[in-house]
Amino acid sequence: MKKDPICNMEVDEKGALTSECDGETYYFCSEGCRDRFLKERVCKFPRTSYDLIIIGGGPSGLTAAVYAATLKMDAFLITKDLGGQAVDSTKIENYMGYDFITGTELIEKFQDQLIHSHYIDHLMDSVEKIEPVKEEFAVTTSDLRKYSSKTLIIATGMTRRRLKVPGEEEFQRRGVFYGNIQDLSFVQGEDAAVIGGGNSALQIVENLHTVAKNIHLISDSVLKADPIVIERLKKFKNLRIYEEYKTEEFRGDKSLSYIAVRKLASEESREIPVKGVFIAIGLQTNSSLVSNLADLNDRGEIVIKPDCSTSHPGIFAAGDVTNAFGKRIIIASGEGAKAAMAARQFILNMRNK
Ligand SMILES: Cc1cc2nc3c(=O)[nH]c(=O)nc-3n(C[C@H](O)[C@H](O)[C@H](O)COP(=O)(O)OP(=O)(O)OC[C@H]3O[C@@H](n4cnc5c(N)ncnc54)[C@H](O)[C@@H]3O)c2cc1C
Structure with missing residues (x-):
């Protein structure tokens, strides 16, 4: 496997899109990333300022990303992985259009839609910090790169709760x-x-x-x-x-x-x-990135209005990380679509001010 130099995604070198640069071969997940590489020629330092940054690549974040692309938004997706919890589902029997599909198959379809049909800039990394700066947000990733954006969609979902007993950390992935x-x-x-x-x-x-x-x-x-x-x-x-x-x-x-x-x-x-x-x-809500910025309820979920806006102007949230009723793939996807549309409206209103 090779790493796409633009988005960090793992790509199979067999059949991958490639480009030669300074005597080296680079491998890409999609034409979109290869185009960016060729255009920018600064693969290690891609652009850093956007209208919308979506954090999280589960069903809600991926749907928000595809919607942002179809709405022609200047958007960027940052996620630790593609698929989130949905990848763990062995048997999805409640997603429209499929009598039965596995989580991995469904997420492959979402991923294809994102990187081939409705490309937006994306990066495989973890967001560590969000700070409001004037009318924008500064987003810092694990390697201390900084990005700025006028709006955010928090789609960070939930992760499995730890037992917190001796040996749990020591034997991670070794049992x-x-x-x-x-x-x-x-x-x-x-x-x-x-x-x-x-x-x-x-x-x-x-x-x-x-x-x-x-x-x-x-x-x-x-x-x-x-x-x-x-x-x-x-x-x-x-x-x-x-x-x-x-x-x-x-x-x-x-x-x-x-x-x-x-x-x-x-x-x-x-x-x-x-x-x-x-x-x-059980699962815990990944809302700590905005716990000092937006209202949370007593379960730690981000409180959203019907259009996915939060108590902080410019921050939208979607999916399992919110207090929206029902932790399901179809609900998270629908909320992601709604959040992208609402973020676009917010940006249009900003421009018309
Ligand atoms: C075992 C299992 C089986 C399930 N089966 C079904 C089913 O059959 N049908 C159904 O409808 N639902 C099912 N669900 C529930 C469903 O998977 C969730 O409701 C859905 O995945 C929620 O989507 P989400 O995008 O809101 O969040 P998640 O899927 O939790 O995705 C969150 C994303 O955010 C990323 N992220 C988190 N923090 C950061 C950060 N700081 N920086 C960058 N990225 C970050 C994560 O890596 C992940 O990609 C199942 C869940 C589990 C655990």
């Missing part, structure tokens, strides 16, 4: 995972644990039951997933359920070997040997 479908093969033919008692934990158990040898499902309460799912899982011969057990520690040498659990309200504790553990104990 400790958060249920991404791509990670399940780590425990092929081995013993695994799933921590959590809700629908997402049980979805991981369902995906694991033909992959892992034995599965230990550990929940600090009684299982809270839908009863129909619990009934289905209880038939799995390779599943052992530990209700009202607290996970206390992850142990191992170079990679995870055991998890230590304790029965709540008792001294009974035990070590369970596992090669991998998948933690699914």
